[in-house]
Amino acid sequence: MIKTDIYGIVFNKLKSNILDDWKNYTQHEFVERIGKGNLERRLYLKYLMQDYVFLIHFSRAWALLIAKANSVNEMRLASKTLNSLVNEEIQLHVKTCNAEGISEEELFKTEEELNNLAYTRFVLEAGYSGEFLDLLVALSPCVFGYGEIGLKLKSISKNDNQYIHWIDTYFSDEYQKLCISVGELLDKAVKDRLGNDFENNIIWPKLNKKFLTATKLEINFWEMSLKLE
Amino acid sequence: MIKTDIYGIVFNKLKSNILDDWKNYTQHEFVERIGKGNLERRLYLKYLMQDYVFLIHFSRAWALLIAKANSVNEMRLASKTLNSLVNEEIQLHVKTCNAEGISEEELFKTEEELNNLAYTRFVLEAGYSGEFLDLLVALSPCVFGYGEIGLKLKSISKNDNQYIHWIDTYFSDEYQKLCISVGELLDKAVKDRLGNDFENNIIWPKLNKKFLTATKLEINFWEMSLKLE
Amino acid sequence: MIKTDIYGIVFNKLKSNILDDWKNYTQHEFVERIGKGNLERRLYLKYLMQDYVFLIHFSRAWALLIAKANSVNEMRLASKTLNSLVNEEIQLHVKTCNAEGISEEELFKTEEELNNLAYTRFVLEAGYSGEFLDLLVALSPCVFGYGEIGLKLKSISKNDNQYIHWIDTYFSDEYQKLCISVGELLDKAVKDRLGNDFENNIIWPKLNKKFLTATKLEINFWEMSLKLE
Amino acid sequence: MIKTDIYGIVFNKLKSNILDDWKNYTQHEFVERIGKGNLERRLYLKYLMQDYVFLIHFSRAWALLIAKANSVNEMRLASKTLNSLVNEEIQLHVKTCNAEGISEEELFKTEEELNNLAYTRFVLEAGYSGEFLDLLVALSPCVFGYGEIGLKLKSISKNDNQYIHWIDTYFSDEYQKLCISVGELLDKAVKDRLGNDFENNIIWPKLNKKFLTATKLEINFWEMSLKLE
Numbered sequence: 001m002i003k004t005d006i007y008g009i010v011f012n013k014l015k016s017n018i019l020d021d022w023k024n025y026t027q028h029e030f031v032e033r034i035g036k037g038n039l040e041r042r043l044y045l046k047y048l049m050q051d052y053v054f055l056i057h058f059s060r061a062w063a064l065l066i067a068k069a070n071s072v073n074e075m076r077l078a079s080k081t082l083n084s085l086v087n088e089e090i091q092l093h094v095k096t097c098n099a100e101g102i103s104e105e106e107l108f109k110t111e112e113e114l115n116n117l118a119y120t121r122f123v124l125e126a127g128y129s130g131e132f133l134d135l136l137v138a139l140s141p142c143v144f145g146y147g148e149i150g151l152k153l154k155s156i157s158k159n160d161n162q163y164i165h166w167i168d169t170y171f172s173d174e175y176q177k178l179c180i181s182v183g184e185l186l187d188k189a190v191k192d193r194l195g196n197d198f199e200n201n202i203i204w205p206k207l208n209k210k211f212l213t214a215t216k217l218e219i220n221f222w223e224m225s226l227k228l229e
Numbered sequence: 230m231i232k233t234d235i236y237g238i239v240f241n242k243l244k245s246n247i248l249d250d251w252k253n254y255t256q257h258e259f260v261e262r263i264g265k266g267n268l269e270r271r272l273y274l275k276y277l278m279q280d281y282v283f284l285i286h287f288s289r290a291w292a293l294l295i296a297k298a299n300s301v302n303e304m305r306l307a308s309k310t311l312n313s314l315v316n317e318e319i320q321l322h323v324k325t326c327n328a329e330g331i332s333e334e335e336l337f338k339t340e341e342e343l344n345n346l347a348y349t350r351f352v353l354e355a356g357y358s359g360e361f362l363d364l365l366v367a368l369s370p371c372v373f374g375y376g377e378i379g380l381k382l383k384s385i386s387k388n389d390n391q392y393i394h395w396i397d398t399y400f401s402d403e404y405q406k407l408c409i410s411v412g413e414l415l416d417k418a419v420k421d422r423l424g425n426d427f428e429n430n431i432i433w434p435k436l437n438k439k440f441l442t443a444t445k446l447e448i449n450f451w452e453m454s455l456k457l458e
Numbered sequence: 459m460i461k462t463d464i465y466g467i468v469f470n471k472l473k474s475n476i477l478d479d480w481k482n483y484t485q486h487e488f489v490e491r492i493g494k495g496n497l498e499r500r501l502y503l504k505y506l507m508q509d510y511v512f513l514i515h516f517s518r519a520w521a522l523l524i525a526k527a528n529s530v531n532e533m534r535l536a537s538k539t540l541n542s543l544v545n546e547e548i549q550l551h552v553k554t555c556n557a558e559g560i561s562e563e564e565l566f567k568t569e570e571e572l573n574n575l576a577y578t579r580f581v582l583e584a585g586y587s588g589e590f591l592d593l594l595v596a597l598s599p600c601v602f603g604y605g606e607i608g609l610k611l612k613s614i615s616k617n618d619n620q621y622i623h624w625i626d627t628y629f630s631d632e633y634q635k636l637c638i639s640v641g642e643l644l645d646k647a648v649k650d651r652l653g654n655d656f657e658n659n660i661i662w663p664k665l666n667k668k669f670l671t672a673t674k675l676e677i678n679f680w681e682m683s684l685k686l687e
Numbered sequence: 688m689i690k691t692d693i694y695g696i697v698f699n700k701l702k703s704n705i706l707d708d709w710k711n712y713t714q715h716e717f718v719e720r721i722g723k724g725n726l727e728r729r730l731y732l733k734y735l736m737q738d739y740v741f742l743i744h745f746s747r748a749w750a751l752l753i754a755k756a757n758s759v760n761e762m763r764l765a766s767k768t769l770n771s772l773v774n775e776e777i778q779l780h781v782k783t784c785n786a787e788g789i790s791e792e793e794l795f796k797t798e799e800e801l802n803n804l805a806y807t808r809f810v811l812e813a814g815y816s817g818e819f820l821d822l823l824v825a826l827s828p829c830v831f832g833y834g835e836i837g838l839k840l841k842s843i844s845k846n847d848n849q850y851i852h853w854i855d856t857y858f859s860d861e862y863q864k865l866c867i868s869v870g871e872l873l874d875k876a877v878k879d880r881l882g883n884d885f886e887n888n889i890i891w892p893k894l895n896k897k898f899l900t901a902t903k904l905e906i907n908f909w910e911m912s913l914k915l916e
Contacts, residue, residue, distance in 0.1 A: 056759060060358075063762075066750035066769070067811075068587055072743060072777060072795075079750070079766075079773050086766050090759060114449055117442070118347030121354040124754075128357035129289075129526055131589040195660045202653045213346070220343055285530060292533075295521035295540070296582075297816055301514060301548060301566075304521075308537075308544050311524070315537050319530060337530075353525075358755055360818040424889045431882045518816075572907055575900070576805030579812040586815035587747075671804070678801055 006176075007144050008183030010190045013199065014140065014211040021215045025141065026148050030222040035153040037161035044163065045100055047225040049110045052093045054221070057120030059085040061127055061139060068132040070192070077185045081143075084178060092169065115224035119217035126210055133193055136186055137207045141214040146170045147179035235405075236373050237412030239419045242428065243369065243440040250444045254370065255377050259451040264382040266390035273392065274329055276454040278339045281322045283450070286349030288314040290356055290368060297361040299421070306414045310372075313407060321398065344453035348446040355439055362422055365415055366436045370443040375399045376408035464634075465602050466641030468648045471657065472598065472669040479673045483599065484606050488680040493611040495619035502621065503558055505683040507568045510551045512679070515578030517543040519585055519597060526590040528650070535643045539601075542636060550627065573682035577675040584668055591651050594644055595665045599672040604628045605637035693863075694831050695870030697877045700886065701827065701898040708902045712828065713835050717909040722840040724848035731850065732787055734912040736797045739780045741908070744807030746772040748814055748826060755819040757879070764872045768830075771865060779856065802911035806904040813897055820880055823873055824894045828901040833857045834866035 005012060015022050030047070033039035062082040069075045094104050127135030150170025157167055169175060194201035234241060244251050259276070262268035291311040298304045323333050356364030379399025386396055398404060423430035463470060473480050488505070491497035520540040527533045552562050585593030608628025615625055627633060652659035692699060702709050717734070720726035749769040756762045781791050814822030837857025844854055856862060881888035 056762070059762060060754045060756065063750045063753035063766070063769075066773075067747045067754065069747065072773075075743070075746060075750075075773055079769060082750075082753070082766060083770060086753075086759075086762055114344075114347060114445065117351060118343060121350040122346060125350040125354045125357065128354065128586075129589075131587075131592070134589070193661060203651060216343065285533070288533060289525045289527065292521045292524035292537070292540075295544075296518045296525065298518065301544075304514070304517060304544055308521070308540060311521075311537060312541060315524075315530075315533055357815075358818075360816075360821070363818070422890060432880060572802075572805060572903065575809060576801060579808040580804060583808040583812045583815065586812065674801065 006183070007147065007179050008187045010186045010198070011140060011144050011183055014137070014208060015144075017208055018212045018215060021212060021219070022141075022145075025215050025218045025222070026145050026152070028219060028222040030225050031149055031153070034163045034166065035157050035161075037157065037163055039163065041162075042228065043226060045097075045102065046228060048093060048097055048100070049102065049107060050113060050116050050221075050225065052090070052097065052107050053110050053112045054116055054120060055085060055090050055093060057124065058139075058142065059090065061120065061123045061135065064124065064127045065132065065135050065139065068127065068135060070132060074132070074185065074189065077181060081178060081182060084174075096165070113224050115217075115220045119214070119221055122213065122217055133189055133207065134210055136189055137210045138214045140182070140186065140211060141218055143182050144179055145215075145218060147176060150175060235412070236376065236408050237416045239415045239427070240369060240373050240412055243366070243437060244373075246437055247441045247444060250441060250448070251374075254444050254447045254451070255374050255381070257448060257451040259454050260378055260382070263392045263395065264386050264390075266386070266392055268392065270391075271457065272455060274326075274331065275457060277322060277326055277329070278331065278336060279342060279345050279450075279454065281319070281326065281336050282339050282341045283345055283349060284314060284319050284322060286353065287368075287371065288319065290349065290352045290364065293353065293356045294361065294364050294368065297356065297364060299361060303361070303414065303418065306410060310407060310411060313403075325394070342453050344446075344449045348443070348450055351442060351446055362418055362436065363439055365418055366439045367443045369411070369415065369440060370447055372411050373408055374444075374447060376405060379404060464641070465605065465637050466645045468644045468656070469598060469602050469641055472595070472666060473602075475666055476670050476673060479670060479677070480599075480603075483673050483676045483680070484603050484610070486677060486680040488683050489607055489611070492621045492624065493615050493619075495615070495621055497621065499620075500686065501684060503555075503560065504686060506551060506555055506558070507560065507565060508571060508574050508679075508683065510548070510555065510565050511568050511570045512574055512578060513543060513548050513551060515582065516597075516600065517548065519578065519581045519593065522582065522585045523590065523593050523597065526585065526593060528590060532590070532643065532647065535639060539636060539640060542632075554623070571682050573675075573678045577672070577679055580671060580675055591647055591665065592668055594647055595668045596672045598640070598644060598669060599676055601640050602637055603673075603676060605634060608633060693870070694834065694866050695874045697873045697885070698827060698831050698870055701824070701895060702831075704895055705899045705902060708899060708906070709832075712902050712905045712909070713832050713839070715906060715909040717912050718836055718840070721850045721853065722844050722848075724844065724850055726850065728849075729915065730913060732784075732789065733915060735780060735784055735787070736789065736794060737800060737803050737908075737912065739777070739784065739794050740797050740799045741803055741807060742772060742777050742780060744811065745826075745829065746777065748807065748810045748822065751811065751814045752819065752822050752826065755814065755822060757819060761819070761872065761876065764868060768865060768869060771861075783852070800911050802904075802907045806901070806908055809900065809904055820876055820894065821897055823876055824897045825901045827869070827873065827898060828905055830869050831866055832902075832905060834863060837862060 030039065030043075034044075059082060062078060062085060066075050066078045066082065069078060094107060097107055098104070123135070123138045126138040147170060150167060150172070153167045154171040157164060161167065190198050194204065198204060259268065259272075263273075288311060291307060291314060295304050295307045295311065298307060323336060326336055327333070352364070352367045355367040376399060379396060379401070382396045383400040386393060390396065419427050423433065427433055488497065488501075492502075517540060520536060520543060524533050524536045524540065527536060552565060555565055556562070581593070581596045584596040605628060608625060608630070611625045612629040615622060619625065648656050652662065656662055717726065717730075721731075746769060749765060749772060753762050753765045753769065756765060781794060784794055785791070810822070810825045813825040834857060837854060837859070840854045841858035844851060848854065877885050881891065885891060
């Protein structure tokens with residue numbers, strides 16, 4: 001059993017309310033196959049290309065979060081994540097894809113599939129239409145889910161797994177620290193806006209629904225990644 | 230062959246560039262079955278309920294268009310459409326659903342499916358992230374496509390078709406006039422922002438892509454409507 | 459003493475917390491001179507022209523409110539106000555200005571002064587960056603303040619006051635009903651998001667600040683209206 | 688004569704169209720007094736405190752720009768500026784104010800004056816309502832104007848000027864490089880959206896107007912900074 005208490009109180013509450021969906025996401029067949037190292041290479045490549053497009057829009061959403069922050073501190077924490085996305089994670093994808101023989105030019109031309117588009121547009125729209133917390137909660141399943149997946153797969157994978165580099169990325173101290181930092185941002189943001197007794201706040205159910213929808217869209221993303229168009 | 234020249238120059242250009250997708254949308258199996266009157270009733274009801282949720286978010290997008298307008302005239306034309314959506318079309322759905330034994334309360338509780346959500350969030354996000362024209366183009370396939378479908382189905386359907394009321398709604402003078410009015414709004418808006426030679430404007434391809442994506446999301450909506458979860 | 463309890467609970471709470479600023483707004487010298495009928499005509503005309511530009515952006519903000527609504531009911535109530543702004547109040551300004559010898563063309567070319575721009579951009583940005591309630595509260599001082607001013611000035615003005623038509627507009631049943639309807643929208647929206655005990659909700663002070671800032675920007679608008687550039 | 692050709696083609700075109708206003712901004716009395724070192728200390732402190740609040744909202748606007756970018760490259764360039772604002776420039780203000788005996792706590796409580804608020808809300812709203820270019824142009828006068836002021840004041844100021852540290856900040860290689868980098872971002876963004884013949888593009892006048900308004904709001908900011916409330 002992977003312990004993710006370190007990701008904070010709010011995340012663990014949100015997750016505990018939708019445990020079945022959360023498992024369908026973090027233990028999806030695509031994830032299992034990565035862990036066993038038996039995912040078809042061409043499916044992995046397809047996933048990487050779609051994920052490149054995903055990361056661009058996901059970064060835009062983190063930028064929007066900064067625009068919606070209430071304090072310099074929130075801005076600073078969110079801009080740390082944004083920075084690691086734009087200047088590191090996206091670059092990593094470019095590098096990984098290059099190693100797979102996919103040039104950056106091809107990556108730029110990747111046709112965004114509808115399941116991919118659905119997810120990022122949902123997150124961005126949640127942010128534009130709502131406020132800081134709506135957006136941060138919609139961003140959460142991706143951040144924390146990948147953290148959990150990194151921990152879990154590392155514990156069961158062999159070192160000769162062809163996808164060990166991918167696993168190590170999300171198992172890494174760096175990524176785990178990012179999760180902890182986002183968890184703190186979320187806990188503090190919820191406390192500032194909903195109070196200590198946040199679970200009894202009238203808008204808590206709305207946030208749970210956002211979290212659930214984003215989790216379902218993660219599942220949809222994996223489904224898409226198992227199919228070649 | 231249905232003549233929709235009346236919907237304006239820009240719409241017809243946009244459509245002519247993606248004719249295959251446009252046909253897949255406006256002549257989709259779901260549409261054909263409505264026209265023949267042999268769509269299963271429970272599929273029709275499911276569609277109505279999802280479309281109710283769709284119309285709410287679609288109306289929000291028309292409201293956003295007003296917020297992004299450049300002139301009082303654009304505001305007035307867009308608010309006419311918004312008004313007909315919020316005060317007439319949504320009401321019509323409530324009424325139709327009531328007649329089918331679905332109370333307004335049930336309608337309000339409809340679980341929005343992901344293909345439905347994908348479409349409206351794409352449109353809203355196009356509006357929030359872009360400007361007036363990005364949004365208006367993203368709104369176009371729905372408005373004009375239903376106009377075309379109304380004209381086409383009326384010409385082939387018998388009066389005892391169980392869905393004749395639905396067909397008449399989009400065939401009606403009122404709806405066709407709305408299409409013409411939106412067509413004029415689009416033509417003027419494009420001329421004001423891209424100039425008369427709009428097809429050679431550097432951002433024209435971007436608008437075409439928005440139109441194509443929205444059309445694909447319409448197809449996705451019909452696909453969803455043929456399945457019971 | 460003008461009774462505005464009819465404008466609802468939330469408005470009266472917000473107002474009671476900033477009574478001095480509220481008086482500086484609703485009993486501003488510009489307002490007093492309108493009531494006495496001794497405001498210079500050219501100041502009145504300047505005000506009308508700036509207010510025309512104001513109303514355009516104010517209407518955009520009401521449209522944004524619809525885009526940010528949580529329910530069909532909120533959309534319907536807000537769209538009623540939007541409609542009355544776009545199709546009636548702006549038209550009224552055009553007509554009044556025409557009668558004063560100012561053509562619609564001149565009105566369209568009015569150079570927006572910075573105090574005017576400050577107000578509407580503050581309101582719109584409050585809406586874009588925040589959520590429904592941030593925006594509705596920022597819109598409130600204008601709606602309710604003019605309602606109070608209409609009631610007050612009518613009670614002290616003579617019928618031969620050259621500005622009686624302006625006073626009657628805001629004293630009218632139609633405008634007073636609008637205020638009551640917006641008051642209900644505000645009360646319900648606050649209850650739905652902050653709960654019944656809204657004054658103890660952690661974000662209540664933030665809403666008070668928005669209300670205060672908008673009120674100060676109203677005062678700034680009157681200040682501007684007393685000066686010819 | 689300060690040469691700012693290095694800030695790029697588009698900025699210099701925008702500036703050349705509003706030279707008088709540009710001078711009123713960059714050679715404002717407040718700036719002159721900084722250059723001569725005879726600005727009252729308490730006015731300088733007031734300016735620093737207001738500018739701290741300004742920088743927070745200005746950073747939010749740069750974050751919004753990233754959310755509205757069309758390419759990874761635009762995102763990367765804008766996020767470099769955002770980073771330097773959030774992690775360096777704001778910190779510098781805190782440090783400078785500390786040295787002046789103003790604690791960070793006091794800074795956080797600074798009452799935002801209306802001329803200050805007007806400026807940042809105009810910029811943010813331009814971004815939310817429009818697209819990338821509307822926002823980037825609205826952000827430009829501040830970035831480039833301070834660059835010009837740094838160059839100019841350094842060339843005329845003595846080293847024992849009490850404000851030499853402020854002058855050096857904007858004269859520094861680091862700040863000048865930022866201006867050059869933003870100039871390149873602007874040139875490329877205009878070319879990508881308006882084409883090479885951008886001055887004949889139908890929306891060019893709209894961008895000029897945004898640039899002019901932001902420049903006027905800079906002048907307003909200096910005016911405010913010469914007055915103690």
